[in-house]
Amino acid sequence: MxxxxxxxxxxxxxxxxxxxxxxxxxxxxxxxxxxxxxxxxxxxxxxxxxxxxxxxxxxxxxxxxxxxxxxxxxxxxxxxxxxxxxxxxxxxxxxxxxxxxxxxxxxxxxxxxxxxxxxxxxxxxxxxxxxxxTVDQTRRFEDLLGTSAAMREVYGLLDRVATADISVLITGESGTGKELVARALHQRSRRKDGPLVAINCSALPEALLESELFGHVKGAFTDARSDKPGLFVQAHGGTLFLDEVGELPLGLQPKLLRALQERKVRPVGATAEQAIDVRVVSATNVDLEEAVQQKRFRQDLFFRLNVVHVPLPPLRDRGGDVLLLAQRFLEQAAALADKKVAGLSDEAAERLLAYSWPGNVRELQNCIERAVALTASESIAVRDLPEKVRQYRGVPPSLGAEGGSFLPLHEVERRHILSVLEALGGNKSSAATVLGVDRRTLYRKLAEYRALSSEDAADPDAPAPPRSR
CATH class of the missing domain: 3.40.50.2300 (Response regulator)
Known part of the structure; x- marks a missing residue:
C-alpha cells in the first residue's frame, strides 16, 4: 500500500x-x-x-x-x-x-x-x-523464540516428536541453538522429571570420552581408583544429549551403536553390562551423510541416531526474529549489568536486520551484550554495535554458493534482493534503503525478475517490465 x-x-x-x-x-x-x-x-x-x-x-x-x-x-x-x-x-x-x-x-x-x-x-x-x-507470548517451545515461517516449521516438528521416545538428530550451523532445542525436547517429553545429561563429543580424546560415556571400574586404567558410572547410567530415566556427534571417534562408534540397540552399556574394564533407559538426542553442524560416504561415520549408527531429523534454519533466514531475539538478549544483559536500557534505536534495528549473521544466534547475543555494555543511553544506538555490523554492505555468505558450485553474480544479487524484500514484508521503500539503492533502481531490478505485481507496475517511478525477445 x-x-x-x-x-x-x-x-x-x-x-x-x-x-x-x-x-x-x-x-x-x-x-x-x-x-x-x-x-x-x-x-x-x-x-x-x-x-x-x-x-x-x-x-x-x-x-x-x-x-x-x-x-x-x-x-x-x-x-x-x-x-x-x-x-x-x-x-x-x-x-x-x-x-x-x-x-x-x-x-x-x-x-x-x-x-x-x-x-x-x-x-x-x-x-x-x-x-x-510479544517476547513472553512467543515461547512456543520453552526458551526458543521466533515467529518466522522457518521457526514455525521447527515448532510443528518438535510438537509432533517431543513425546515420542525416539532418537532425534538436530542439525544446523554453529550458533543456531541446537542445545536449546535438545533441552526443549527434554522438557516437553515424558522424561522431563529425569536428568538431562549433555556432553560435547569433540571436547575429549577417545579414551577419556569412552570412560565419560560408558563409565569404568576400579583398576581399569592407571588413574581409575574407584568405580565411576558413565553418562549413560547418569542419564537413566532421562535424556542424553550428544553434542557435535559428528566428531565422535570412529573407534567408539560401534560401542555407541550397541548401547543404542541393546539398551545396555559395559563400563571400561568391566565384564558385565548394565541396563539403561535413556533417550538420545544428538546434534551436529557437519553433513553426516557426507561423512558416511567418506567412511568417517558409520552408516548403521547414522540411521540409529537419525530416526527424526530436526534441521534448524540459520538466523539470516529468519527475518524479523532477529529483532525478537535482540530484544530478549537486551533485557537479559541490561538486568545483569543493572543498566536502564529499554530497547533499540530505529537505526540500530535497521542495521541488525540488514546484517547476515554468519555466527547466527550466538553472534547476535554477543553483539547485544557488547552494545549494552558500551551504551551510555537508554536505547542501543548504531555506534554501540560492532563495526562489522555497522559497516555491513555485503551479500550473506549462504547466497554465494549452492551445492558446492558458485553462482553467477547476477543470481547472487537476485536472491539477495528478493530475500531482503521478503524479510521486510514486501515493503519496497524499506528494502531499497536496506539495500542502499534508490527505489527506482529496486523497481527496475524487480521488473527484470518479473517480481512486480500489476499495482507495482503502475507506480509512476517504476519502469515498464522489459519486453520478451
Whole structure:
C-alpha cells in the first residue's frame, strides 16, 4: 500500500504542488491548512508521516504543532518545512519531536527520500514495540523464540516428536541453538522429571570420552581408583544429549551403536553390562551423510541416531526474529549489568536486520551484550554495535554458493534482493534503503525478475517490465 502523508501548509498553491509531486512518487497525500485542521484530522485518521510548514498563520506554528503531535501520537514521524535552515532550528525541531526538516526551495526528490525513510523507521519502531509485547507470548517451545515461517516449521516438528521416545538428530550451523532445542525436547517429553545429561563429543580424546560415556571400574586404567558410572547410567530415566556427534571417534562408534540397540552399556574394564533407559538426542553442524560416504561415520549408527531429523534454519533466514531475539538478549544483559536500557534505536534495528549473521544466534547475543555494555543511553544506538555490523554492505555468505558450485553474480544479487524484500514484508521503500539503492533502481531490478505485481507496475517511478525477445 502507498504510504499516507498529511501535508499541513497555509500556502494552498504550495500544498497542492507538494501533493502532486508526492503522488507522482508513490505516496497517498491529503492536505489541510493550519495546525487546528491538522489536529482535528489526526483524531479521525493517522497518516504514516506528517509534513508541516514551520510558519502557519492563525494558530500554533510548525514547532508547536510538532510538539502537540509528538505528545499525542509519539509513533507518528514529523517532517518540518522551513525557508531558513539553522542549527538552532534543527535543535528546536528535534526537541519538539520532529524526525527531520527540509529547507526551501524544496527538492522534491530529497523530500520523498526523507519521507520514505521516515515511513521505514516508523515501521521498524512499531515492529520493535510489537516484539517487546510479544517476547513472553512467543515461547512456543520453552526458551526458543521466533515467529518466522522457518521457526514455525521447527515448532510443528518438535510438537509432533517431543513425546515420542525416539532418537532425534538436530542439525544446523554453529550458533543456531541446537542445545536449546535438545533441552526443549527434554522438557516437553515424558522424561522431563529425569536428568538431562549433555556432553560435547569433540571436547575429549577417545579414551577419556569412552570412560565419560560408558563409565569404568576400579583398576581399569592407571588413574581409575574407584568405580565411576558413565553418562549413560547418569542419564537413566532421562535424556542424553550428544553434542557435535559428528566428531565422535570412529573407534567408539560401534560401542555407541550397541548401547543404542541393546539398551545396555559395559563400563571400561568391566565384564558385565548394565541396563539403561535413556533417550538420545544428538546434534551436529557437519553433513553426516557426507561423512558416511567418506567412511568417517558409520552408516548403521547414522540411521540409529537419525530416526527424526530436526534441521534448524540459520538466523539470516529468519527475518524479523532477529529483532525478537535482540530484544530478549537486551533485557537479559541490561538486568545483569543493572543498566536502564529499554530497547533499540530505529537505526540500530535497521542495521541488525540488514546484517547476515554468519555466527547466527550466538553472534547476535554477543553483539547485544557488547552494545549494552558500551551504551551510555537508554536505547542501543548504531555506534554501540560492532563495526562489522555497522559497516555491513555485503551479500550473506549462504547466497554465494549452492551445492558446492558458485553462482553467477547476477543470481547472487537476485536472491539477495528478493530475500531482503521478503524479510521486510514486501515493503519496497524499506528494502531499497536496506539495500542502499534508490527505489527506482529496486523497481527496475524487480521488473527484470518479473517480481512486480500489476499495482507495482503502475507506480509512476517504476519502469515498464522489459519486453520478451
Amino acid at each position: 502507498a504510504p499516507k502523508v498529511l501535508v499541513v501548509d497555509d500556502d494552498v498553491e504550495l500544498g497542492a504542488l507538494i501533493s502532486v509531486q508526492l503522488r507522482h512518487r508513490g505516496f497517498e497525500v491529503a492536505t489541510v491548512t493550519g495546525a487546528d485542521a491538522a489536529l482535528a484530522r489526526l483524531t479521525r485518521e493517522l497518516p504514516d508521516v506528517l509534513v508541516t510548514d514551520l510558519q502557519l498563520i492563525g494558530g500554533p506554528n510548525g514547532i508547536e504543532l510538532c510538539r502537540q503531535v509528538a505528545e499525542r501520537y509519539p509513533e507518528l514521524p514529523i517532517v518540518l518545512i522551513t525557508a531558513h535552515g539553522s542549527i538552532e532550528l534543527a535543535v528546536a525541531a528535534i526537541r519538539a519531536g520532529a524526525y527531520d526538516f527540509i529547507t526551501k526551495p524544496l527538492d522534491f526528490a530529497a523530500l520523498a527520500l526523507t519521507l520514505e525513510r521516515a515511513v521505514q523507521l516508523r515501521a521498524l519502531r512499531e515492529e520493535v514495540s510489537r516484539l517487546r509485547r
